Amino acid sequence: LKTRLIEALKNSQIHLTSSITDSDLDLKSFSNLTVQYSNALEKRYWAMYFNLSKGENISEEDKKGLEIVGNVNIRKAISLTIDRSRILNFVGSNAKPMYGFLPESSFVFQGRAIPEINYQKASEILDADGWVYDPVDKIRVKDGQKLRIRLAAISGRERTEIVDEIVLQLKALGIQVTPSYYSATDLANTVLKAKRFDILLYGVDSYIDTDRFR
Numbered sequence: 001l002k003t004r005l006i007e008a009l010k011n012s013q014i015h016l017t018s019s020i021t022d023s024d025l026d027l028k029s030f031s032n033l034t035v036q037y038s039n040a041l042e043k044r045y046w047a048m049y050f051n052l053s054k055g056e057n058i059s060e061e062d063k064k065g066l067e068i069v070g071n072v073n074i075r076k077a078i079s080l081t082i083d084r085s086r087i088l089n090f091v092g093s094n095a096k097p098m099y100g101f102l103p104e105s106s107f108v109f110q111g112r113a114i115p116e117i118n119y120q121k122a123s124e125i126l127d128a129d130g131w132v133y134d135p136v137d138k139i140r141v142k143d144g145q146k147l148r149i150r151l152a153a154i155s156g157r158e159r160t161e162i163v164d165e166i167v168l169q170l171k172a173l174g175i176q177v178t179p180s181y182y183s184a185t186d187l188a189n190t191v192l193k194a195k196r197f198d199i200l201l202y203g204v205d206s207y208i209d210t211d212r213f214r
Contacts, residue, residue: 002156009033045098046091046162048082048151049200050075058196065150065198073129074147074175079115080122081173082166090161101204122173133174140174148176152197155181163201 008014050069084097100112131140131147140147153159167177191197
């Protein structure tokens with residue numbers, strides 16, 4: 001759909017769209033296009049979700065992944081490593097970092113703590129937890145198990161670029177992230193229902209009024 005929208009814009013078949021971002025466009029190739037920017041809308045936020053399910057009746061691969069993301073020290077290290085400002089380079093000029101599901105314009109917003117970015121502390125946490133960095137394979141290992149995490153996301157250029165940046169940031173810490181991409185339908189029916197992921201990159205609608213069903 002996005003490709004068709006871009007082609008329709010280029011061929012002057014449509015006059016207006018808000019369904020694509022400037023990162024989707026090569027503006028130099030559009031002599032007939034004017035881009036207008038507005039303030040960021042409280043429409044959707046993207047976040048990384050850890051799979052903390054019990055993991056009953058699952059494969060050995062799934063079990064290993066759940067053991068890793070179930071380790072609070074690993075989750076702390078990941079939180080200390082992820083730099084949202086670098087990720088913003090791939091999501092358009094109107095995007096801004098969020099540190100919770102409530103937008104600042106919401107009448108129930110009461111502030112939030114901005115998480116610390118501290119690669120050194122993250123490395124020390126993993127060291128203390130027994131995850132030793134292997135300089136040859138460039139991955140951490142504990143009791144023969146490599147620190148590998150599977151990340152699931154909906155396919156698309158923008159999300160692929162975000163995931164690539166996440167992979168790069170965690171690789172520097174010695175965490176190997178293996179991404180898998182799905183259509184929205186397959187992700188919902190195959191991955192989420194069976195909870196076959198370690199980390200999920202997913203977008204959730206966010207509104208000024210948090211009671212969507214009132």
